[in-house]
Amino acid sequence: MTLLTIALLFLAGFAAAAINAVAGGGTFISFGALTLIGVPPISANATSSIAQLPGYFTSTLPYLKDIRSIWRGIAVLAVASIAGSSLGALLLLWLNNEQFAAAVPWLLIGATGLFAAGPFLKPKPREAAATSEWRGLAAPAMQFVTSIYGGFFGAGMGIMMLATLGLTDAGDYHRLNAIKNVLANVIAIVAITVFVAGGVVHWPGALALIPGVALGGYAGVWIARRVPQIAVRIFVIAVGLFLAGYYFVIG
Incomplete structure (x- = not known):
């Protein structure tokens, strides 16, 4: 890769992590940057997943106290997540790049x-349950489907995940967010x-993205205090629609 390409991916990683910290949706940026420099779609998807992992990990740390009190319920959903994620990842590898590229715009x-509907899908605050109320098999079944995706x-x-967890757990938003981050x-x-x-x-793409992701996650806190979240959401939606249009054209 050229220095210009490395710089582009570093900036894409920075932007992706910062956007994730503020409003979510940063995957559009990292995936889009990788495909735009010529990385095949399946590799771009896999590489973007690796680059985002540090952000997932650090977002879990503030919730450690909450997680310790509900770990049994989380363990049940984690098993469903392992099964679903394995199936989804294997399904991706089963496709070839042409097949996956055809599915990408959709x-x-x-x-x-x-993402645009996210504010309307967030669960309404409710009184936290004294115990984990997973409502039978509904929670692991829904988590399994979400994990495939x-x-x-x-x-x-x-x-x-926040939307489906809100249907099956009686906790408040922060409890659900803690569960979501672990899963x-x-x-x-x-x-x-x-x-x-x-x-x-x-x-090479992953190594160029990860330092940007690390810095972007930290900078996201600063951005969140100064940039209206609605502005970030509009930007992410515009990027998503632009990339969808782009892949429709080249596909």
Whole structure:
């Protein structure tokens, strides 16, 4: 890769992590940057997943106290996440780049729509339950389906999880966000393991993205205090629609 390409990916990683910290949707940036420099779609998806992992990990740390009190319920959902993410990642590897490229614009439109609807899908605050109320098999079943999507593509996965967890758990928003952050780590680690074993990771791209992601996650806190979230959301939606249009044209 040229220095210009490395600089582009570094900036893309920075922007992706900063946007994730403020409003979510940063995957559009990292995935788009990788494909625009010529990385095949499947490799771009796998590489973007690896680059985002540090952000998933650090976003979990503030919730450690909450996680310790509900770890049994999270463990049940983690098992469903492992199964679903494995299936989704293997499904991605089963496709060839041409097949996945044909699906990309539709996936981007769906993920952009999900992102745009995110504020309306967030669960309303409710009184936290004294115990974990997973409502039978509904929670692991819904988490399994969400994890398939997470292992396969992943953009908008966090919003999807908050919405489904809100239907099956009686906790407040912060409790649900803690659960979501843990499960996002599980899904990402499983998918990355499958992608590495499948040999589809573009390692030079990952190494260029990760430092930008690390700095962007930190800078996101500063940005969140100064830039209206609605402005960031509009920008992410515009990027998602632009990339969808781009892949429709080149496809």
